Amino acid sequence: MLRNQGIQASGIWVQYRLYIIFAIVVILIFGFLPRSNDHGVGLLHSSSSASPREQAANSTLGFEKLIALSPRPSWRTRGLKAAADLVGLDFHVPIQPHNPEELVTAFEQIGKDQGKKGPGHGSARAWLAHLDMLKYVIAQGYETAFIVEDDVDFDVRLKDQIRLISDNVREFTFATDRTPYGIDWDVLWLGHCGSAIEDSMPPTLKYRDETRCKTELYSGWSKHFLRDKLEEDHRLVQTSMQTVCTFGYGVTRKGAQKVLELLGTGGNEAYDVSMGSFCRSEQLRCIVVNPQIMNHYEPPKDAGYLSPVHVGDGQGAAADDSSFETKMGTTGNIMQSARCKALFNDVCMRPPSEM
Structure with a gap:
């Protein structure tokens, strides 16, 4: 009987050891499997086997989250x-x-009690909305995010453009990791309405992109910089110099916190103007692609369109939004608008101008 008990005990011990070995194997297998990422591949230390330029061309443009600011x-x-x-x-x-x-x-x-120029009411509301989005990015714990305003537009060839941006921003920042844009920046400013190109600025990086808006077709205050400082079919990666309009910009986690702390103090005429000034003073590390790859789409003004910011600033009243659904508007500086292609099967470049 004692012998039978010993045999039973031995059998139990063998089974127990087998369970332990099985558990260790399961842990090892699942420990080395690649983990899914619900927010894309735009992490600061991406382990994706895809190249940085192909990560940049994914559904979130290589950022952990694409976020649209909209009321x-x-x-x-x-x-x-x-x-x-x-x-x-x-x-x-x-x-x-x-x-x-x-x-x-x-x-x-x-x-204003110190003589600073504050924003109008509509501009202040828009400013606070951007701050709320930065708080959202920080609260969600995103390592990178790209924020756009809800009227933003871009070229149907955006994925081709963003691969080039990945290549050249990484070169510009001497990136050695495998992230789409490196990590040595606070703000990556891709959607704007102009940025200065000055002889005194830090070194720039010029690259060829034939999808770029031709200078003669460009509309905006910075047109003369493109005409005088940049040859056709090329873009610049540069530090921010007097950049305005926040149609689309990326932030790192640390960058989002810095922007929130600096711009949360107000005291300027608009959110974009304030961010541009902190970029220029180098309190923010801001990288700009010039000319922009994103701009805002505008319904036709003869249909009664007026932006919410201008309405809030007391510049008039806009027609009912429903009147803009079926009438094609325009997008400045985007050669093949994705909005107009999707909605009207057409292109809708805004007429060129110097302002």
Whole structure:
């Protein structure tokens, strides 16, 4: 009987050892499997086997999250979705908190007792909305994010453009990791309405991109810089010099916190102007692609369009949004608009101008 008990005990011990070995094998297998990433591959230390330029051409442009700033569904968000579906992008539109009028008015007044020029009411509301998106990025723990305004537009060849941007931003920052754009920046400014090119600025990096808007067709205050300082079919990667309009910009986690702390103090005429000034003073490390690859789409003005910022600043009233759904507008400096292709099967370049 004792012998039988010993045999049983021995059998139990063998089974126990087998269970332990099986558990160790399972742990090892699952420990070395690649983990899925719900937010794309734009992490600061990406382990993806894809090249950096191919990571940049994914559905989030190589960032952990693509975020669209929007107060509510409208022709803006519906047009953005149509353009994104056409190009193959995945935008997330967080619920935008409504800031009370008292907060907006108080923000307008910051610094005015010191002689600073504060924003108009509509500009202050837009400024606070951008700050709310930065708070969202920080709260969600994203390592990188790209923020666009909901009326943004881009070229149908955006993925080709972004591969070139990845190559050249990485070269510009001497990146040695495998992330799409390196990590040596706070703000990567791709969607704007102009940036200066000055002889005194730090070294730039010029690269060829034949999808770029021709200088003669460009509309905006910075046109003379392109004409005098940059040859056709080329873009510059440069530090930010007097960059304005925040149609689309990337932030790192650390960069989002720095922008929030610096721009949360108000005391300037607009969010983009304030960010540009902190870039120029090098309190923010800002990299700009010039000319831009994103701009804003505008419905036709004869249909009664006026931007929400201008309405909020007291410059008039806009027609009902529904009147803009079926009438094609224009996008400056984007040769083949994704919005207009998706919605109207057409191109819609804004007429050239110097302003």
